[in-house]
Amino acid sequence: MVTIKDISKKCGVSPATVSKALNGYDDISEETIRLVRQTASELNYTPNAAARLLKTSTSHNIGVLFVDDTMSGLTHEYFSYILNSVKEEAEKNGYDITFISQTLGKRKMSFLQHCLYRNCDGVVIASVNFASRAVHELITSDVPVITIDYAYDNVSSVISDNVEGAYELANYLLDKGHRRIAFIHGELTSVTNKRLVGFNRAMKERGLSVDPDYLIEARYHDADSVRKATARLMDLPVPPTAIMFPDDISYLGGQAELQQRGLRIPDDISVCGYDGINLAGLIQPPLTTWHQDADRIGKESVRKLIETIEHRSTCAAEQIMVSGQLVSGSSVREWDEKM
Amino acid sequence: MVTIKDISKKCGVSPATVSKALNGYDDISEETIRLVRQTASELNYTPNAAARLLKTSTSHNIGVLFVDDTMSGLTHEYFSYILNSVKEEAEKNGYDITFISQTLGKRKMSFLQHCLYRNCDGVVIASVNFASRAVHELITSDVPVITIDYAYDNVSSVISDNVEGAYELANYLLDKGHRRIAFIHGELTSVTNKRLVGFNRAMKERGLSVDPDYLIEARYHDADSVRKATARLMDLPVPPTAIMFPDDISYLGGQAELQQRGLRIPDDISVCGYDGINLAGLIQPPLTTWHQDADRIGKESVRKLIETIEHRSTCAAEQIMVSGQLVSGSSVREWDEKM
């Protein structure tokens, strides 16, 4: 490995000078700067991040906490888009990213310890069990943190507007004339609660009451559980004319159930998903869904996190709400209310 | 930050003793080991990976190179499963993973430089343009490397058996009685070539010739291009009775085209995909496809890479072939040859 010392020897200057020349200090003459930079690239010099970190105590490395016990996260399309965007924005700003976990070899370590061990300047947290002790410990530590889709006190967060999403979807269905609208929602997390708020608000604004039979809990991303929920809905004496599903993937479970019952989409029943992943536009019929702006969510997270890292004292916690967008496929039809 | 010195002061021993006690050297008395470990956990001590690296020159950090210019990679379900598995296996062995890119802030750096900068002990390479100079530079460098789905000389690789996959799929269709089998394949990469070999072999074994009209190139993961390819096939004077698609996702483009033409799957035409992602079992009808064992591919890569890292001299390059598995859905029907 070629070090700063090698350059200093070759140039006949001290290591200090080399360091300064490389880092653009202004007390080095133009000439030596040229010489040093020249030989650095000749020798194919690469700085050593670890040594630099040791001295400056900033690693230019941000941790990402994206996976919990259930192991979805990386393989969840919505989150993998966020991750991709986080990665790009981080790199654009000179930061690398490292996954944070709870086990390193045989050593068990907490998330916080892992961050300290790797000297992460900050951490992006998403898709984890926010109620867990380990996550809580990290969030309340001194390490700058940003959470995605979950709001904590005194911590910045970037949140996809779930109230808006469910509200707009419900309104879309209502506008099409549907009145018997069912909502299969995910587990009662904070995200789900927001969506319920949006859903209820839309109904209330039209003076409609929500039939409790039409509100069913299933599991996000779990086609099976959603399939069962769909079956329960369609077995009701008065089944819904439209169903809002927890997400685009689990909708496929519902779709299977509906098709098996000989119901055509959207002729016999209207449906919509949530997330707006690529897939939604590819399946038949294209799914009307709510597109969460994963790209923007990732970017904003990193932007705000870096702001927090670099101006720690002056940077106030902030909640950043990211709007989504309704993507209309052809899974919803006009409905003549004739009940 | 609490360091080894803090512990040494509190315990009244030298830093060296603390280090040894923590790392389980056998020339430290049981008693001091207990004392040191005790106070270490009391003070909530976390070692500093950077400092350790500087002295030992091993970072326990492996780089992953998963994305190229086209930016798919993280958002490709097959690769995200590989990534997930790489991550898990790495963590299990005490390694963290860091994404390697070509730009860090405003600095342009080659992949190799990035690895050196972050002191990666080794790199897993997948889903990149293997022909590029930058990748080549990394692969031929001193950094231990493993490639996925691409074989390089003198470098270990883990390869999904694409000959087997296409061969088995074609055979499956042949067994069902199909004779007019089309193969929409991806860009002519080494992976695609292997699949073509498998396909041709299966046909040849039955004494069938391959109709060049039935071999169409499209783009992986691109529903649009596959849709067009499908259209071209079905516009032939004698269209195929079965189509093999480049992958499960892009199949959806083909599906759309077939449905639009009023063709039912599998009654009017049989289809199969490739990859065997979760999605394949969720769509209607469930897709017959070839499951690539992403989990095993990730694990084997890391296992072999770590072996290379830790026994650099004695560890020979090796090609590891990973078998897949046919997943039969209901997208293929028996076909009575009546041509």
Next chain:
DNA sequence: CCTCTTACCGAAAACGATTAAAAAATATTC
């Protein structure tokens, strides 16, 4: 010719850990 700026450069001390080699403490043997 002396002093004062200004412009460059270098010495040396860190950062937090590891690890030879030396030293000190303790145990063993006669």
Next chain:
DNA sequence: GAATATTTTTTAATCGTTTTCGGTAAGAGG
């Protein structure tokens, strides 16, 4: 109890950088 062997601990150097604080040389001004 001295000599020797054994166990335990410490000293000090080192990894590759950064950065403070002086130091030197050259030119300016008198």
